[in-house]
Amino acid sequence: MAFLMVNVTSQAARMDMVDVSNNNGYMSTAEYTSMRNEFGVKALTVKVSEGTTFKDGYAASNIANGQAAGLYVNGYHFAHYKTKAQAIAEADFAGKTAKAAGLPVGAVLATDVESQEANNQSKATNDRNNAAFMKEIQKFGYRADIYTSGSWANSKMTIKGKTGWIAAYPYVVSGKNWYSTNHAWQWSSTAKFRISYGGFDVSQLNSNYYTAGQKSKVKPTNKGAVKANNQKANKNVSKPAASAKWVKEKKTYTLKTAVKLHTSTSTSSNTIAILPAGTTVKTDQAIIKGGYRWVRQPRFNGYGYLATGPASNTLEYVKSGATHTYYTVKYGDSWWTIAQRNGLSMTTLASQNGKSIYTTIYPSQRLVVR
Template sequence: MKKNKLMKLVVATMAAFLMFPIGSVAAARTDMVDVSNHNGNMYVSDWTGMRDKYGVKSMVTKISEGTFYKDYTAANNIATAKQAGIYQNGYHFARYKTAAQAESEANYAATLAKQAGLPNNAVLVTDVEATEQQYTPLTINDYNNFIFMSTVQKYGYRTDIYTSGSWMNNVMTVKPGTGWIASYPYVVGDKQWYTGNHAWQFSSAQNFAGTTAVGNFDVSQLNDDFYTGGQNTKPVNPVTPPATNNNQVANQDYAQNGTFTANTTVNVRSGVANNAPIVATYAPGQSLNYNHIYIVNGVVKGRYTSYSGQQRYASLGLIPGQSFGTRTTTTTSRHYTIQYGDSFWSIANKLGVNMYTLAVNNGKNINAMIYPGQTLSY
């Protein structure tokens, strides 16, 4: 995290002694990259290059700072990482010194995270390294961090603490098995630091040679699957050729009757596929009565019968993401059939629901085994 006084001295010292680029050292893995306005808007090709050439599987983008700063790159960087199959997380640069300030900053950060498209169950980190905490007693810092994190969780996010190795358990407490810790050795070599925490940030000077990503990046090694939502393997490249109208089918569908009123121009297609021909549009304020819902690669479709008796499919919104209007439903029966490679995280992210609630409502916990063909209710 390209942040401030606490880390600048460490970064400068490291840069002076570093004899070769971090990318050439095999010991520390570039599992996770964090970005902010310092890095600008990231492209899908940046993430896919990091993923395919360096094994990056997770990202953390700056969301906010205090209650006064919104990072203008967050929405783009979340969207492009998602397209590349990189797990998305966010962080908030903490300025709080009191519990009231911590609560205000948590509400501010979580609200902006929602606006930026950070998905449910992602990690929204409190980045604690400012002078406001440096001169605050440990017990007060601990309580303030607790207030921030418990408030963020009310928005459906998981949370964690980012700080430096020198501050951990000195300026604030980081419980074993938690925490994202920054500490930059002069030469990484075969060192393995902070293996008892979720992640170790070992450099702020990573260059991703051979990719379209330009500049230096903060990189971390992950010690568990906390920052990948339970997915501890390298993401599979999600880019596939567009399906034809005949073989692109719904990932999920369920019976629902209701009325949809558009708040933007909505496309109506002749088939359920996202690339089926557009045969009509609905203008803002116009309504339709639908009788079935389909979800095709994240696009929500409402089926209705046209005046000519033809089945038509209107785009109602995205999952997870924005709605293209408002829905008033009359009957709902929602089920999802587990597919090969699914996890509770991937299913929850696809459906836009809370991962823990999904598991509990089906008599399971998030670590339970699930199998293709089983049906989940939500």
């Protein structure tokens, strides 16, 4: 994500929309009603599917319970497509899955484009694939949009004004409306709600795109609580921006995918080499810089630098030669429940498995917990 410094004002970023997936577990109508009445949430965006095989098991209940609470309900699909044909296939799968889960016609069904596959594609290829997905999804009666990080918008893919749902988490939330020309700005991934467990992604809506085309009874009943809770949420993320610092990270990794080796910690710097999947890389330091997480590789004539993904993500590598304790994912598990059970944070658990907390986990999957 892109981290920018802005001036603090008294105006708080709003919690207009919350998005949920299987990581959040079962969410009741009472929880959504509390979000609406006490925090001013108007819209809900539910994960429906991923790739061409995964169907979120909580999608149907999230859609039904969100509707029962009077929220505008939308959906999103986590994309892995690398070609136009794959984009169309994923759109067909997402559309059919959304229909079966009860997503109402006229809702938004966004493509969530933040995967390693998209990271390895050119901007032109991502634009072509995204366009194919969105054109196909409209055949199911849904409206289309793209979700991606601020550091990828108009870098990894084109996001025009009056389109797009952009994620960028500031050190300081202010009255400045980030991405005001886009449909929505996701400004926090750690929002807390009174009767719900865990942190949630929340967004400010800058248009009526995610609340259009549907009937709703969205009427917060406690305006005082809405104002106070929004201000509290902003305060919780209002921390002074610290300068990025290198930290020691002497590890050996085996690359899961091809990765560019740069001359400096900038994606626009020269490429020393493209290291193919299977390459063993020894690193000595790591840093968060320019919206990316970087690791440094000592070389015979200096250093090479690997961008491992957006700063919100973790290493896309698998550590080799280590002894670990594993946990087998069971039905109903989430990053949060497994992390709590093993005394870890969700970020740490995901990181040591080479994933982010937004990556879907499946029953029978083995995760490193020690």
